[in-house]
Amino acid sequence: MAETLIDNLRKTFPQAEIQATTSFGPALICSSGADLPEVCRILKTDPVLGFDVLEDQTAVDTGTQFMLVLHLVCSREISVRLTVKAPVEREKPEIPTLAFLFGCADWYEREIYDMFGIKFKGHPDLCRILLPEEWQGYPLRKDYADDKLLKRPGV
Amino acid sequence: MRYLFAPAELFPILLEGLRGLAVWAGLPVMAGDWAGAALVMFGLFAFCALTVMVLVYAERKIAGHMQARIGPMRVGWHGVLQVIADTIKLIVKETWVPGSADRWVYRCAPYVVFTAGFLALIALPLDRDLTPVHLNLGLIYIVAVGTPGVIGILMAGWSSGNKYSLIGGMRSAAQMISYEVPLLISLMGVVMISGTLDLHMIVESQRVPYIIFQPLGFLIFLISAVAETNRNPFDIPEAESELTAGFHTEYGGIRFAYFFLAEYVNMFVLSALAATLFLGGWQGPWFPGWVWFLAKTGAILFLFIWFRWTFPRFRADQLMDLSWKILTPLAFLNLLATGLILVLL
Amino acid sequence: MRNLETDYPEALKTEEITLNMGPQHPSTHGALRLILRLDGERVVSARPDFGYVHRGLEKMAESLSYVQYIHITDRIDYLSSIMNEWSFCLAAEALAGIEVPRKAEYLRVLTAELCRISSHLVWLGAMGMDLGAFTPLTYTFREREMVLELFDLLCGQRMTFNYFRLGGVVRDLPPEFTKQTQAFIKYFERLPDIYDQLLSDNPIFLIRMRDIGHLSPATAHSHAVTGPNLRGSGVAQDLRRCEPYSVYPDFDFQVVTCQEGDALARYRVRVEEMRQSARIVAQVLEGLPEGEVRSKVPRVLKIPPGEAYVRVESSRGIQGFYLVSDGSVKPARCRIRVPSFANLSVLPQLVKGVKVADVVAILGSLDIIIPEIDR
């Protein structure tokens, strides 16, 4: 099952890097953020792959860059899942939106914008979602500094 | 047959006393009559306050036991003084007017609502000889003086300057207008059988309670009465899960107490009306008439309370459907059938 | 002479008003604000606004060790906190390669299903309350109290249990627990029937719940709606069956679905799920194996670099943790996938064109929980 999925992915995306992660399904790593919408569109509409549920979307700050992480699931069979990753530059954090593909991407992207400051081009309503509008900075960045942030010594 | 306590016999004695007092003080005899009238009003107000207190306590206790709890227990024996404590709290609370309110309309609204309910109380025949004011158009009187209550609720909803209040007020207006229709028409069956609008004569004419002849009329009246008093399942004007507290969201202290009072007085008036028209009023064996009257009223009040703690709430448009598409046609049907039977017999 | 209709168009038009439902409102179940545009009583548009109880739980994870973080997960969805502990432990165990003894798996299933029952009970009471029926709430809270007492017996806590540990659970069942739980299950079996009498058979309840908030499977998938909400739309997806984790394959239970997709369907699914959970609890108690409840895990646990995304079927849908480890004792990134966030995102679509009263019913039928959304 997992092998055929990886084969199918290799066939559909010959250039992309594909990892066969053991604990949670394969991962597809896009070389740049710009082709993410196209990749997702193919993943969603392809009759064989059919990853049409965006279960989760988040980002990770690796220190040198942001990595956008998408957890996609097949609506026919939720045990079939795929992680899609796309790098985002730290200096100019911009990536095209997926809001037109998935209904829930709207809010997920707002949350990522809220926490990481990644701007989603073409998003219908990009504003903070959890934090207040006037909040300064993006808390989940590794270099985020805040007077109120508790420093825990020696953990 | 004489009963130990016959309050009706007290009043003439009292009136004579007051007249005597007026003459002794050098005032016209009429002053005694006015004092007597004031005394009746005062007595009615006391009766009204007492009834509401008993009702509130009963409601809380019944609700508690229906809900697997025990209700108020702390103030007094089994919480009997809880209502008094609450009343004192409401009276001593600071009253204030929201900044966005229409001041005078906001201030008047609770009293308009209360007065409408209270005035209806005057014409209720508690016993054969115990009616504060005996009117030969008693039924229409009760229905008519109750109508300004709607305006009071609208005034409250509009003047508070709060959107929840506004929606509550609008819902309330729509609801009360709609249910007034089946309510009135369902009463007409009884009027046709008894041939009078005098509540006394209606009671006297009941050899058997009219609920036997007018079961449908009673049912329609009961449902419409629950809706008229904005009680669950028709409590959409104050639906707390949607509109926080509806038209009286912005009210507190004594003004809120008046709304509260009005709700229970209205409930009492409509229950008493149902008891008078359909259950034979004060008539009944062994006990004094007023005991029967209060017992029958109490039974219907219990139904009100039972409904409230059992049913979910209707939606506004479903409520309208029920009134206009089901109750009103049924009420007309009832009227028609009653008329036909009366003509044929 | 002026024409009222042409000269004063706004005088005849019913005015749209903006109604702020919440953040302090009896039926938003917490600090949720719905900005409603109303035309009379009809909803033109709705925009949820939240974040009032945002505590930065994801940021917090980056400064706490894996072991220290378990009790924090209780605060995500406080009504089914065991599920949060479970998915976090599963994610950390997957990263560290920790085995869980079979008995601990049974205890995890046992507590999780009890938790699901208590969570659904709270929802049921609140749902009745939203529709103006106050009495069911007192009944469901009475039963929930029994579940909470069981948990009190088990781990000394009523809501934030902190019962799970990496590699198992903190302690075995106390001696009287089995008997009390069996008594509770026996008592609980007939309860859904009582709720049926109070709510499901009530005509007012039915007309309020039927045909409102219709959620089609396509919309549900697009918004990643999961859990009972998705199953109410007729999609038989339950992680306990589709991607069985722990020892769920050992037990006999049904994945409850309802085809209609309206608020009533979601209601029916949850009531029936309580029955199924009670069945699982009974089976766990019957087949409880002997042995350790916790495997040996080093006190200072360094987890090798890597990442894991593990999900469980929580009471409200798929709840997951995405953990990224950099090889230290603390996670480098801890992402919490919560079901309510996605479930709420579908609300603006569901409430378009309905009455204010239905907003409350639909919101209630989605069973969202605010601390989970805000994190």
Add this chain to the structure above:
Amino acid sequence: MATIIGFYLLALLAIGAGILLVSSRNLLHALLGLAVASLAVAGLMLGLRAEFLALVLVLIYVGAVVVLGVFAVMLTGHFEKAVLPPSNELKILGGGTALALLVLITGVILIQPLAPDAVPAQVPIQKLGALLMTDYVLPFELVSVLLLAALVGAIVIARGKED
């Protein structure tokens, strides 16, 4: 004595409320003025022992007309400040009509001799009903047709143009 005091009090109230009704810019206040005026007039009718008419007046004017009016005010326009649009174009026509009405009423009062004790005997409602159904059946039905027309007009306005 008491009846005279009562009469003047009620008459003053009715006039005051009437002035509020026509002069207030706030629609809701105007409608409340109408309600108070109706109640006061009903009180006057009670003084004339026309109890049935008084109660029907309360029932219909206060219970239905004013309530519907307030309802309409709340549904339309800005509810915070429901203010009438200023319209002075009909000054002459309106003033003329009012004047004509005044002359008419004054004339009737002057021509019709008033009984010294202006308390008529109570009319039984049965008689009233019978008269409405026999001698005055045509005006009665005409009024109901008028009401029907008003009802249809209201529906036409309420439905709007889109459907």
